[in-house]
Amino acid sequence: PAPRTVLLTGAAGGLGTLMRGLLPAYGYDLRLLDIRPIDDEPRALTADLADRDALREAVRGTDAVLHLAGISLESTFDKILKANIEGTYHLYEAAREEGVRRIVFASSNHAVGFTPRPRGDDPLIPVGTPRRPDTFYGLSKSFGEDLAQFYWDKHGIETVSVRIGSCFPEPTSVRMLSVWMSPDDGARLFHAALTAEDVRHTVVYGSSANTRLWWDLASARALGYEPRDDSERYAPKLIAEQGELDPANPDHAHLGGHFCTNPPVWPY
Numbered sequence: 001p002a003p004r005t006v007l008l009t010g011a012a013g014g015l016g017t018l019m020r021g022l023l024p025a026y027g028y029d030l031r032l033l034d035i036r037p038i039d040d041e042p043r044a045l046t047a048d049l050a051d052r053d054a055l056r057e058a059v060r061g062t063d064a065v066l067h068l069a070g071i072s073l074e075s076t077f078d079k080i081l082k083a084n085i086e087g088t089y090h091l092y093e094a095a096r097e098e099g100v101r102r103i104v105f106a107s108s109n110h111a112v113g114f115t116p117r118p119r120g121d122d123p124l125i126p127v128g129t130p131r132r133p134d135t136f137y138g139l140s141k142s143f144g145e146d147l148a149q150f151y152w153d154k155h156g157i158e159t160v161s162v163r164i165g166s167c168f169p170e171p172t173s174v175r176m177l178s179v180w181m182s183p184d185d186g187a188r189l190f191h192a193a194l195t196a197e198d199v200r201h202t203v204v205y206g207s208s209a210n211t212r213l214w215w216d217l218a219s220a221r222a223l224g225y226e227p228r229d230d231s232e233r234y235a236p237k238l239i240a241e242q243g244e245l246d247p248a249n250p251d252h253a254h255l256g257g258h259f260c261t262n263p264p265v266w267p268y
């Protein structure tokens with residue numbers, strides 16, 4: 001049976017807020033968790049991923065978890081260790097203890113951020129490309145993917161690791177023309193990841209069907225994902241403002257873009 005009751009971690013964040021709006025239309029009954037309270041959602045659980053008891057209670061009786069919580073930019077190793085590495089471990093342990101069988105993990109393009117971006121007729125980057133994290137943040141996503149594989153092999157908990165590009169209402173840079181995932185396509189992809197059968201541990205890239213795409217969406221499509229959006233309609237304006245990507249600019253050389261050179265820092 002398709003999962004219906006889904007715990008959404010990171011529900012107060014940007015992507016969590018978008019998905020709180022979009023996923024109920026697919027029939028999900030969402031349970032919400034974040035370390036920050038959510039003003040308009042008094043029933044949301046306010047808990048830290050470090051709190052195993054709270055996580056057990058949060059996952060109890062759910063069919064699946066959409067795990068978005070964590071530090072979403074670069075930070076110190078200690079903060080990343082606690083929120084993203086230990087936090088994701090605690091979530092998997094809670095799922096194991098409570099018998100939850102499916103997790104959709106918000107990985108990131110920054111797990112492979114130092115991969116040179118394709119140019120010209122270069123082939124698209126496959127999901128099997130060696131991981132090349134561009135930050136401690138990307139390193140934590142790389143760990144999360146390994147953790148997911150381990151919990152499948154050892155405990156039979158399935159995961160779809162989604163290496164999200166940039167999921168925002170609109171692309172705001174020329175790089176994002178390649179990596180953008182529209183919120184509507186994000187909901188389509190998460191729905192596919194929650195419902196596809198026999199996923200074991202599957203890694204997919206998370207983006208729309210962009211004209212300037214850098215990576216291969218085959219493993220995402222194999223889950224039943226059919227992207228409908230393309231960032232290209234934003235290209236004329238963004239290129240007029242910012243110019244095309246410059247082959248000589250180190251900020252433009254890799255999938256991870258400026259995360260490789262001067263990553264944005266988590267403000268808390």
Ligand code: NAI
Nearest residue numbers: 010012013014015035048049069070072106108164166167
């Ligand atoms: P965000 O920073 O807006 O949201 C993350 C949420 O996690 C925040 O509400 C924060 O309070 C919560 N959180 C942080 N530490 C926590 C802890 N210890 N316990 C409980 N909650 C905690 O980030 P955004 O953009 O919504 O991203 C969501 C997820 O998707 C993150 O894991 C991020 O790494 C990943 N991602 C997002 C991308 C995007 O384009 N938005 C791209 C690639 C990955």
Ligand code: 15L
Nearest residue numbers: 072073108109110165166167
């Ligand atoms: C990420 O992993 C970040 O969480 C998000 O805020 C964006 O910066 C995105 O990558 C990106 O690469 O644009």
